[in-house]
Amino acid sequence: MQGMNCACGKVAKYVKNLRFNNYDLDGWKCENCNETYFNPEKTEKILLLNKLKKHKFYLKLSRVKSNLILRIPKDVGDVLNLHNGDKVEFSLSKIDNITIKPLENSKKDYK
Numbered sequence: 001m002q003g004m005n006c007a008c009g010k011v012a013k014y015v016k017n018l019r020f021n022n023y024d025l026d027g028w029k030c031e032n033c034n035e036t037y038f039n040p041e042k043t044e045k046i047l048l049l050n051k052l053k054k055h056k057f058y059l060k061l062s063r064v065k066s067n068l069i070l071r072i073p074k075d076v077g078d079v080l081n082l083h084n085g086d087k088v089e090f091s092l093s094k095i096d097n098i099t100i101k102p103l104e105n106s107k108k109d110y111k
């Protein structure tokens with residue numbers, strides 16, 4: 001990753017471990033004026049993730065052959081980096097509680 005032109009006129013250096021809303025992400029830090037520039041794409045994802053965490057989804061099941069299909073809303077899929085064919089862990093702990101856990105690459109953007 002290259003440096004980024006800082007507002008102060010110097011070049012901000014690419015850094016990997018910045019903190020934003022309790023998540024690690026990369027970005028640029030200027031050693032001259034101490035200004036920090038977060039990776040805009042990841043910043044947007046973290047903001048969306050925080051918004052979605054407060055949201056309760058009411059989803060409708062549909063039937064394909066003998067199975068019921070649950071559709072994950074697009075924003076949730078995007079923010080968790082879920083794609084067609086990805087695997088998730090599905091568990092039923094109580095009669096009224098289903099847990100769906102994203103696996104592998106979905107977590108790589110957040111630590």
Ligand SMILES: [Zn+2]
Pocket residue numbers: 006007008009010030031032033034035
């Ligand atoms: Zn600067």
